[in-house]
Amino acid sequence: MSADPISFALQNRDRFYGELFDFLRIPSVSAKSxxxxxxxxxxxxxxxxxxxxxxxxxxxxxPGHPIALGEWRGAGDDAPTVLVYGHYDVQPPEPLELWESPPFAPEVRDGLIYARGSADDKGQLFLHLKAIEAHLATRGTLPVNVIVLAEGEEEVGSPNLVPFVEQNASRLAADVVVISDSAMFAPGVPALLSSLRGLAYFEVHAQGPASDLHSGAYGGAVANPAN
Known part of the structure; x- marks a missing residue:
């Protein structure tokens, strides 16, 4: 057994790469039936x-794609609980002709992994799972209870996440939520993000002239519906 989680991760580096590549090969495009x-x-x-x-x-x-939920409660009832959120679905890869390598055939170029989902969000989700594995494999315990929730509809607006959380509120209760879906500031420089932009859907109905009008000739006399 390795003495510490970092040593464990380094010793299992090749296995970790292989497992991540297997994950990246799955074309889990949630937007396409x-x-x-x-x-x-x-x-x-x-x-x-x-x-x-x-x-x-x-x-x-x-009602849509399933949720993978993992739990470790070995720290006890008095310890805090950390919930890690991530998603395993990916965006459609089109247009395919713009890819230098197939989107679901991971490839390393110049020290970087190129594949759909490597940066959003399979890579980050995988990293958290491997960190948990490394700690439990070397220390046999964690200082906190851990819940990992991985959904499959983030790329289509998470339509079933809120109902799922509401229906499983007691099971998912946590002191801290870590969003496993963001980036580092730079290689070797982590970032602590406090918020991300959400989604807003709306329709705008405007009424204007029945035909195109020249803005120079009519711009003052006729109201611009865009204003």
Whole structure:
């Protein structure tokens, strides 16, 4: 057994790369129904990694894509609980002709991993799971209780996440939530993000002239509906 989590991670570096590449090969595009089976395969893969890391894992159904949930409660009732949120679904890769390598065939170039999902959000989610694995493998325990929630609909607006959280509020209760879906400031320089922009949907109805009018000739006399 390695003496510390960092040594464990370095000793298992090649295995970690291989597992991450397996994850990146799954075309879990949540926006396309033809990838529903792939999206479920990604949820099952994440649950398997949770189990391997030492978490009790479940794949829980929603009206859409399932949620992989992992839990470790070994720190006890008096210890704080940290919930790590991430997502295993990815954006559609089109236009494919702009890729220098296939989007679901991970490739390392100049020390960087190129694949759809490597930076949003499979890489970050995988990192948290490997950190948990490294700590439990070397120390046998964690200083806090941990919940890892990985959804499969973030890229389509998370339509089923809020109902899932409401229905499982007691199970998901936590003192701190860590969003596993952001970036470092620079290589070797971590970042602590306090907020991210959300989504806003709205429609604007405007009424204007029935035909195009020259702004120079009519701009003062006719109201611009854009204003």
């Amino acid at each position: 033809e990838h529903d089976a792939d999206t479920r395969a990604a949820a099952d893969w994440v649950a398997g990694q949770m189990t391997h890391a030492g978490l009790a894992a479940d794949v829980l159904e929603t």
